[in-house]
Amino acid sequence: MVSFADQLLVLVMLINFIMLGSSRMAFVIRAVAAQGVILGIIPGLLHPFSGHLLAITASIILAKGLVIPYLLNDAVRKAQIRREVEPFIGYVPTLLLGAVFTALAFVFAQKLPLAPEHRDLLFVPASIATLMAGFLILTTRKKAISQVIGYLVLENGIFIFGLLLAEAMPFMVEAGALLDLLVGIFVMGIVINHINREFSTVDTSRLQTLREE
């Protein structure tokens, strides 16, 4: 079962690349939803069945696979964005940077003093790679909605790291993090709407100029 979880983590990292290389918003949102669902399944493969586990799995799939993508799609529809047109760094360079960061994540994970039972698993490198991918999306894209997606991917990376500790992690902490995320996305949806109404675009680089020109 653990090796199957490893294969799923490979899928998670592939979805990172898809998100780094794709410009269509609807597609990226679907990718992040798929990533959330996969992350929801993984805890079920690692730990013995229990009510606690079932609650975590169900709430993650519900929040990351359904509610958050719905909110994002809603924001996209209201602001009428189809694609991220001009990121700060182009798609191919970000894709290559993502690949470099993934490779570095593997190297870095090798150097960490991990518990022996975690050493051969993909969890730590996958977590760092996803974290870096989210960071890349967050910093290189101009549209507020892409930055929200970057933030989500960043959180997914942290979640993967937390999977190793799921036994020790109380349900309340997990639920709290999810709730935070939901509220964050909700607020960002409203913010995007406001930016859109003010500038008739959701390009955040417009927010840097203080005076009207």
Add this chain to the structure above:
Amino acid sequence: MMMSILFHVLLLLLMPPLLLGVINKTKAAFAGRLGAPYFQPYYDLVKLFRKGSVFSSTTTWVFRAGPVVTLAATLVAALLVPLGNHPAIISFNGDMILFAYLFGLARFFTTSAALDTGSPFEGMGAAREVTFACLVEPTLFFILITLARMSKSLSLTPMLLYPSPTVWGEAGAAMLLLVGALFIALLAENCRIPFDDPNTHLELTMIHEVMVLDHSGPAFGLILYGAALKLFVLGAVFVNLALPFKTGNLLIDWALFVVAMLFLAVLIGVVESVMARLRMVRIPQLLVAATILSAFAMLLIVR
């Protein structure tokens, strides 16, 4: 052993045009047409070899050498690849590098012959071909390096015969990435649809066909046959990786290989039917993505 070599050579000489026939038949089936017969590429080749050729007076020996060297290099590469579960005819340590650069040699002569005509149109095609080849080469090498690492050998025969159902079970994710990357590389190297349309002969968007516009008669036949052979060789590499089933029985293994190759041709036909050709600016993106897939597979194996 003798039988095996005989089969190898016969298959490699006779089968390649059939793959093109199957691809065209699949595309015709998708379009609701009857399509040309399966053996049409053979008839085309026979027709071309019976014709005379015209050589422009501005061309030099490079133009004449182009098709010949290309076909010869591809034939040698074909001898290095194991077909199905049978070892290659020529095999030595490090032949994977020779394999990769024989294609490089073939490409060099095709593009030189295109440049030799002095036509700006062909020069454009040559520039594109070389640019995209630069982007495919890292993918091919990442795949070869990963296989070399897995099988702990630098020769193509043990490398390509290494994948087995147990290997797929243990390193399924990495193998899947390799197969995906190799399929993209195969389509790009053979100028199939998402990258180039083999049916368009006079469009500004095409890559490979534009380089051979000035060749005629037997020379053009050699080019067509060389292209089919290249598809066959890379297809054989793909089949070895993707379908690692061995029965041990000589004849059944050959039959399995032939069926798998025909299946691959159908698969390419399906891809060509359901996809549109990519815009020129999107092609490097897809090729870089393939490189990243293969690099990622290597990362998973090396770790």
